[in-house]
Amino acid sequence: MAGPEHADPATLHIPVLLDECLAMLAPAFTVEKPILIDCTLGMGGHTHAVLERFPNVTVIGIDRDPEAISIASRRLNTFGSRFHAVHTTYDHVDEVAQEYGHDGKVEAVLMDLGVSSLQLDEEKRGFSYAVDAPLDMRMNPTDGPTAADLIAHMSAAELTRILRIYGEERFASRIARNIVTEREKTPILRTGQLADIVRRSIPAPARRTGGNPSKRTFQALRIAVNDELRILEHALPRALSSIRIGGRLVVESYQSLEDRIVKDIFKRGATDQAPPEMPVIPPHLQARLTLLTRGAQRAHTQEQEHNPRSASVRLRGAQIIAPWKE
Template sequence: MSEADAASRHLPVLAERCLDLLAPALEPAGAVLIDATLGMGGHTEAALRRFPALHVVGIDRDPQAIALASTRLAAFDRFTAVHTTYDHIDDVAARYGDGGRVQGVLMDLGVSSLQLDEAERGFAYAQDAPLDMRMDQSTGVSAAELLARADEAELRRILRVYGEEKFAGRIAKAIVARRETIPLTRTGELVDIVRENIPAAARRTGGNPAKRTFQALRIAVNGELEVLERALPRAVEALAVRGRIVVESYHSLEDRAVKTVLARGATSSAPPDLPIEPETHRPYLRLLTRGAEEADAAEQARNPRAKSVRLRAAERLRPTPEHLLDRPTDRSRRSPAA
């Protein structure tokens, strides 16, 4: 794929809104932005064009994405690509930030346009292909291997939790029955199983009936939620004071994880009955969005992927108090609307 192809195929979601939120942190000379989900480089290119003194470090676990984005962004000497998972964002900040801190972090979660459009990667239910779904095909267990190894209870859990699939039990049972005679190796075979085990009435609405199953398997294969839950607090800790983080999520489990970490930082850790809030218990983040922002009708018409986006952002006010590091969230404490 050429640089022009990458640019035409990847329309970044809410790019201007993301950059508007990040702008106060990225405008000063010497600012560093970590694009934790580089993909084909759409958000990074927009940032490099808008902020002429900005350096962007792009992280991606997909070697093909790294190669395509690096070609697309070759004209910018202010761009560096790093092949890793974004839960290593603290290591990346330590290498490229000033004193281990950066001015901005951007995360555009979920599957990329590149992975969806390349049929042989096995992410898309609309095209028959090998059941792979790995974002980095050089490592890990493929979807076919997962479907061959997991017992019925585990398959049911994956489909129900990660895909919010109402018929998870029926689909898991059918997968186990099928693999006893013929292994599942193709996306088309899985689509057929899902369709056969979802009632006709339920198939009439909500798009392709295999959508939730494919989402669930993709999340499980790539350990997406585990990576995200490790990455979010590390991303916050990688921010310099007055640095900003913007996160775009595309399903409820992602958004819930983002909300929890940002709300924790924007919440006083003082007991609610204290008459005066000690300085060491004051919030270390300030929320920049009221709840999760959604794309307006114009953005959704321009970019169909924006239909499910939920955007949240926060600014770093001060270092995290020592007593809060690695401590579980306490939902009983005072919290702003989130």
């Protein structure tokens, strides 16, 4: 079976909530030559749809994964100069806007967070607990420590903190202790080894509900390896400051920690900052965003049945109504 690097673009997956994302972005594309920054290019699904549906739009696609850049660039080469790829992490979105935007501003930014289908489906990347593979989990496989490196050197206390905070794992301390015990016997270098330790660490009654018991541990390590939450916290205000008035930021999150960060910054931006007793709110204290969703939009039942990965998605959007300044 052909790997992702040889995939036929016509057979690549359709992104989650694609029509909803495009509808939310569309009002930002009414100017003459709008620019969208796709902060999480992946295999180019969102970008392809935007370029096809909105012939006046240019898309700048960011991804830290060089394989994703390669696949998306081949997939999108028919759009010529309307697409540009940038190999970096998306917390550099403001620098990308400065280089490609009109006077440093763009009309819209899209973020589809978390691990991509490319990374999940390619066994050698080590993101999946379902297949035995090297314990890597790096979104950029050429840079930084692997998951195996982290669990080889972290203390039980550090591992517990990561599993508890990033994975919301209630058996974090037990899993961490067992990891430390096992690594003293033999290096933990494979996903299968880690999944087995997790399974043995969680009491049998708890393993019978909530899906695969390794899910939370693998999520936590992936977030730690790729520094995902810190990057997101830095990227959101930089994206908002890079979008012109009337433009839009649309974000898809797949776990509660990401969604909480997005929700909090959107709520803060959509709220006047003046004290309640102030009769007239000065411009610098007025709300800078208008929210485009009531709460978070979820995938409908039909889409969840067609694509199980859509079950956890939370879609939020905001329109810029005043310059964003931290």
